[in-house]
Amino acid sequence: MTITEHIAAVRREMAEAARESGRSERDIFLVGASKMNDAAACQEAIAAGVDALGENRVQEMTAKLAEDAYRGAPLHFIGHLQRNKVKQVVGKAALIQSAGSVELLDEIEKQAEKLGIVQDILLEVNIGGEAAKSGFAPQEVENAAAQAKEMDHVRVRGLMTIPPADATREENVVYFQKVQALYVDINRKMYDNELEYLSMGMSGDFADAIRAGANMVRVGTAIFGARDYSK
Numbered sequence: 001m002t003i004t005e006h007i008a009a010v011r012r013e014m015a016e017a018a019r020e021s022g023r024s025e026r027d028i029f030l031v032g033a034s035k036m037n038d039a040a041a042c043q044e045a046i047a048a049g050v051d052a053l054g055e056n057r058v059q060e061m062t063a064k065l066a067e068d069a070y071r072g073a074p075l076h077f078i079g080h081l082q083r084n085k086v087k088q089v090v091g092k093a094a095l096i097q098s099a100g101s102v103e104l105l106d107e108i109e110k111q112a113e114k115l116g117i118v119q120d121i122l123l124e125v126n127i128g129g130e131a132a133k134s135g136f137a138p139q140e141v142e143n144a145a146a147q148a149k150e151m152d153h154v155r156v157r158g159l160m161t162i163p164p165a166d167a168t169r170e171e172n173v174v175y176f177q178k179v180q181a182l183y184v185d186i187n188r189k190m191y192d193n194e195l196e197y198l199s200m201g202m203s204g205d206f207a208d209a210i211r212a213g214a215n216m217v218r219v220g221t222a223i224f225g226a227r228d229y230s231k
Protein backbone atom coordinates (compact mmCIF):
# COMPACT_ATOMS: atom_id res chain seq x y z
CA MET A 1 0.00 0.00 0.00
CA THR A 2 1.09 3.56 -0.66
CA ILE A 3 1.38 6.32 1.94
CA THR A 4 -1.82 7.81 0.52
CA GLU A 5 -3.70 4.52 0.95
CA HIS A 6 -2.33 4.08 4.46
CA ILE A 7 -3.53 7.55 5.42
CA ALA A 8 -7.00 6.81 4.06
CA ALA A 9 -7.12 3.64 6.21
CA VAL A 10 -5.89 5.52 9.30
CA ARG A 11 -8.49 8.24 8.71
CA ARG A 12 -11.28 5.63 8.50
CA GLU A 13 -10.22 4.10 11.81
CA MET A 14 -9.93 7.56 13.37
CA ALA A 15 -13.44 8.45 12.14
CA GLU A 16 -14.94 5.31 13.64
CA ALA A 17 -13.26 5.87 17.02
CA ALA A 18 -14.36 9.52 16.94
CA ARG A 19 -17.98 8.50 16.34
CA GLU A 20 -17.77 5.95 19.15
CA SER A 21 -16.79 8.76 21.49
CA GLY A 22 -19.50 11.12 20.27
CA ARG A 23 -17.31 13.25 18.06
CA SER A 24 -16.65 13.65 14.36
CA GLU A 25 -13.50 12.87 12.39
CA ARG A 26 -13.01 16.59 11.92
CA ASP A 27 -12.46 16.88 15.67
CA ILE A 28 -9.29 14.77 15.58
CA PHE A 29 -5.95 16.14 14.37
CA LEU A 30 -3.63 13.71 12.57
CA VAL A 31 0.12 14.24 12.96
CA GLY A 32 2.25 12.09 10.67
CA ALA A 33 5.34 11.02 12.64
CA SER A 34 7.82 11.22 9.79
CA LYS A 35 11.10 10.30 11.46
CA MET A 36 13.42 8.36 9.18
CA ASN A 37 11.25 9.12 6.16
CA ASP A 38 12.56 11.37 3.43
CA ALA A 39 11.26 14.64 2.01
CA ALA A 40 9.36 12.88 -0.80
CA ALA A 41 7.51 10.72 1.73
CA CYS A 42 6.71 13.82 3.79
CA GLN A 43 5.33 15.58 0.73
CA GLU A 44 3.18 12.57 -0.19
CA ALA A 45 1.73 12.50 3.34
CA ILE A 46 0.96 16.21 3.19
CA ALA A 47 -0.72 15.84 -0.20
CA ALA A 48 -2.79 12.97 1.22
CA GLY A 49 -4.05 15.21 4.00
CA VAL A 50 -2.17 14.80 7.27
CA ASP A 51 -2.82 17.86 9.43
CA ALA A 52 0.84 18.21 10.44
CA LEU A 53 4.11 16.32 10.41
CA GLY A 54 5.98 15.56 13.60
CA GLU A 55 9.73 15.09 13.93
CA ASN A 56 11.77 13.58 16.74
CA ARG A 57 15.32 14.53 16.10
CA VAL A 58 16.57 18.07 15.74
CA GLN A 59 19.31 17.19 13.27
CA GLU A 60 16.95 15.30 10.98
CA MET A 61 14.34 18.05 11.20
CA THR A 62 16.91 20.71 10.30
CA ALA A 63 18.13 18.73 7.29
CA LYS A 64 14.59 18.11 6.05
CA LEU A 65 13.61 21.78 6.58
CA ALA A 66 16.47 22.68 4.23
CA GLU A 67 14.88 20.36 1.66
CA ASP A 68 11.48 21.99 2.15
CA ALA A 69 10.09 18.60 3.24
CA TYR A 70 7.25 20.13 5.28
CA ARG A 71 5.96 22.61 2.70
CA GLY A 72 2.17 22.80 2.95
CA ALA A 73 1.69 21.60 6.54
CA PRO A 74 2.61 22.70 10.04
CA LEU A 75 5.68 21.08 11.60
CA HIS A 76 5.55 19.75 15.14
CA PHE A 77 8.47 18.70 17.30
CA ILE A 78 7.48 15.53 19.17
CA GLY A 79 10.74 13.98 20.37
CA HIS A 80 12.91 14.30 23.43
CA LEU A 81 14.37 17.79 23.34
CA GLN A 82 17.73 18.65 24.83
CA ARG A 83 18.07 22.08 26.27
CA ASN A 84 21.06 22.96 24.10
CA LYS A 85 19.02 22.24 20.96
CA VAL A 86 15.96 24.31 21.86
CA LYS A 87 17.37 27.20 19.85
CA GLN A 88 17.14 25.11 16.67
CA VAL A 89 13.48 24.26 17.21
CA VAL A 90 11.86 27.42 18.56
CA GLY A 91 10.24 29.36 15.73
CA LYS A 92 10.71 26.41 13.36
CA ALA A 93 8.10 24.12 14.89
CA ALA A 94 4.53 25.42 15.03
CA LEU A 95 4.03 23.27 18.13
CA ILE A 96 6.60 21.74 20.48
CA GLN A 97 4.72 18.76 21.90
CA SER A 98 7.45 17.56 24.23
CA ALA A 99 7.94 20.34 26.80
CA GLY A 100 8.60 18.12 29.78
CA SER A 101 10.58 20.08 32.36
CA VAL A 102 10.68 23.56 33.84
CA GLU A 103 14.27 23.96 32.58
CA LEU A 104 13.03 23.31 29.06
CA LEU A 105 10.16 25.79 29.47
CA ASP A 106 12.66 28.41 30.65
CA GLU A 107 14.89 27.80 27.65
CA ILE A 108 11.96 27.90 25.19
CA GLU A 109 10.86 31.20 26.76
CA LYS A 110 14.38 32.61 26.43
CA GLN A 111 14.79 31.62 22.78
CA ALA A 112 11.27 32.72 21.81
CA GLU A 113 11.85 36.08 23.45
CA LYS A 114 15.02 36.54 21.40
CA LEU A 115 13.00 35.93 18.23
CA GLY A 116 10.13 38.11 19.43
CA ILE A 117 7.61 35.29 19.01
CA VAL A 118 5.23 33.26 21.15
CA GLN A 119 6.02 29.54 20.94
CA ASP A 120 3.08 27.14 21.19
CA ILE A 121 3.81 24.05 23.28
CA LEU A 122 2.20 21.03 24.90
CA LEU A 123 3.17 19.95 28.39
CA GLU A 124 4.38 16.35 28.26
CA VAL A 125 3.06 14.10 31.01
CA ASN A 126 5.16 11.13 32.14
CA ILE A 127 2.09 9.10 33.02
CA GLY A 128 3.91 5.84 33.67
CA GLY A 129 6.37 7.46 36.09
CA GLU A 130 9.26 6.09 34.06
CA ALA A 131 12.66 7.21 35.33
CA ALA A 132 14.22 7.24 31.85
CA LYS A 133 11.43 9.24 30.24
CA SER A 134 11.04 12.99 30.17
CA GLY A 135 7.81 14.71 31.09
CA PHE A 136 6.08 16.05 34.18
CA ALA A 137 4.66 13.71 36.79
CA PRO A 138 0.85 14.09 36.85
CA GLN A 139 0.99 15.93 40.18
CA GLU A 140 3.56 18.40 38.74
CA VAL A 141 1.53 19.44 35.69
CA GLU A 142 -0.53 22.11 37.41
CA ASN A 143 2.54 23.80 38.82
CA ALA A 144 4.27 23.62 35.42
CA ALA A 145 1.21 25.21 33.81
CA ALA A 146 1.26 27.96 36.43
CA GLN A 147 4.93 28.66 35.69
CA ALA A 148 4.31 28.67 31.94
CA LYS A 149 1.53 31.20 32.46
CA GLU A 150 4.09 33.63 33.81
CA MET A 151 6.08 33.39 30.58
CA ASP A 152 5.28 35.91 27.86
CA HIS A 153 6.70 33.89 24.97
CA VAL A 154 5.37 30.43 25.74
CA ARG A 155 1.76 29.46 25.18
CA VAL A 156 0.46 26.14 26.49
CA ARG A 157 -2.02 24.59 24.05
CA GLY A 158 -2.61 21.26 25.79
CA LEU A 159 -1.05 18.04 27.01
CA MET A 160 0.86 15.18 25.39
CA THR A 161 1.71 11.74 26.68
CA ILE A 162 3.48 8.53 25.67
CA PRO A 163 2.54 5.60 27.92
CA PRO A 164 5.20 3.00 28.79
CA ALA A 165 6.06 0.85 25.77
CA ASP A 166 5.57 -2.36 27.75
CA ALA A 167 2.06 -1.56 29.03
CA THR A 168 -0.72 -4.01 28.19
CA ARG A 169 -3.64 -2.70 26.16
CA GLU A 170 -5.76 -2.41 29.31
CA GLU A 171 -3.02 -0.55 31.22
CA ASN A 172 -2.53 1.72 28.24
CA VAL A 173 -6.22 2.67 28.19
CA VAL A 174 -6.07 3.49 31.90
CA TYR A 175 -3.05 5.75 31.28
CA PHE A 176 -4.94 7.53 28.49
CA GLN A 177 -7.97 8.01 30.74
CA LYS A 178 -5.81 9.45 33.52
CA VAL A 179 -4.21 12.00 31.22
CA GLN A 180 -7.61 12.88 29.76
CA ALA A 181 -8.94 13.53 33.28
CA LEU A 182 -5.92 15.72 34.04
CA TYR A 183 -6.44 17.61 30.77
CA VAL A 184 -10.11 18.29 31.51
CA ASP A 185 -9.26 19.36 35.05
CA ILE A 186 -6.50 21.85 34.28
CA ASN A 187 -8.35 23.10 31.21
CA ARG A 188 -11.34 24.01 33.34
CA LYS A 189 -9.43 25.26 36.39
CA MET A 190 -6.64 27.21 34.69
CA TYR A 191 -7.53 27.93 31.07
CA ASP A 192 -11.29 28.63 30.87
CA ASN A 193 -11.49 25.52 28.67
CA GLU A 194 -9.38 27.18 25.99
CA LEU A 195 -6.76 24.46 25.71
CA GLU A 196 -7.17 22.75 22.36
CA TYR A 197 -5.02 19.65 22.20
CA LEU A 198 -4.79 16.34 23.97
CA SER A 199 -2.08 14.49 22.04
CA MET A 200 -2.01 10.75 22.70
CA GLY A 201 -2.01 7.59 20.62
CA MET A 202 0.39 6.15 18.04
CA SER A 203 0.08 3.48 15.33
CA GLY A 204 -0.79 0.64 17.69
CA ASP A 205 -3.23 2.45 19.91
CA PHE A 206 -4.61 5.61 18.31
CA ALA A 207 -8.19 4.30 18.23
CA ASP A 208 -8.03 3.50 21.97
CA ALA A 209 -6.57 6.96 22.61
CA ILE A 210 -9.35 8.67 20.65
CA ARG A 211 -12.02 6.68 22.51
CA ALA A 212 -10.34 7.85 25.75
CA GLY A 213 -10.58 11.48 24.61
CA ALA A 214 -7.50 12.26 22.51
CA ASN A 215 -8.07 14.87 19.83
CA MET A 216 -4.56 14.67 18.37
CA VAL A 217 -2.79 11.44 17.39
CA ARG A 218 0.81 10.91 16.24
CA VAL A 219 1.03 8.12 13.70
CA GLY A 220 4.25 6.91 12.06
CA THR A 221 4.41 3.24 11.12
CA ALA A 222 0.76 2.95 10.06
CA ILE A 223 1.35 5.76 7.55
CA PHE A 224 4.95 5.36 6.40
CA GLY A 225 5.53 1.64 7.01
CA ALA A 226 8.11 0.07 9.33
CA ARG A 227 11.19 2.20 9.93
CA ASP A 228 14.46 0.78 8.69
CA TYR A 229 16.90 1.15 11.60
CA SER A 230 19.72 -0.58 9.71
CA LYS A 231 20.44 2.53 7.63
Ligand SMILES: *Cc1c(COP(=O)(O)O)cnc(C)c1O
Nearest residue numbers: 033056078202203218219220221
Ligand atom coordinates in the same frame (compact mmCIF):
# COMPACT_ATOMS: atom_id res chain seq x y z
C1 LIG B 1 7.75 7.72 16.44
C2 LIG B 1 6.77 8.40 17.33
C3 LIG B 1 5.40 8.25 17.14
C4 LIG B 1 4.81 7.32 16.11
O1 LIG B 1 5.10 5.99 16.41
P1 LIG B 1 4.47 4.81 15.54
O2 LIG B 1 4.34 3.70 16.51
O3 LIG B 1 5.43 4.53 14.45
O4 LIG B 1 3.15 5.27 15.05
C5 LIG B 1 4.55 8.97 17.96
N1 LIG B 1 5.00 9.80 18.92
C6 LIG B 1 6.31 9.96 19.14
C7 LIG B 1 6.75 10.89 20.20
C8 LIG B 1 7.23 9.27 18.35
O5 LIG B 1 8.53 9.42 18.60
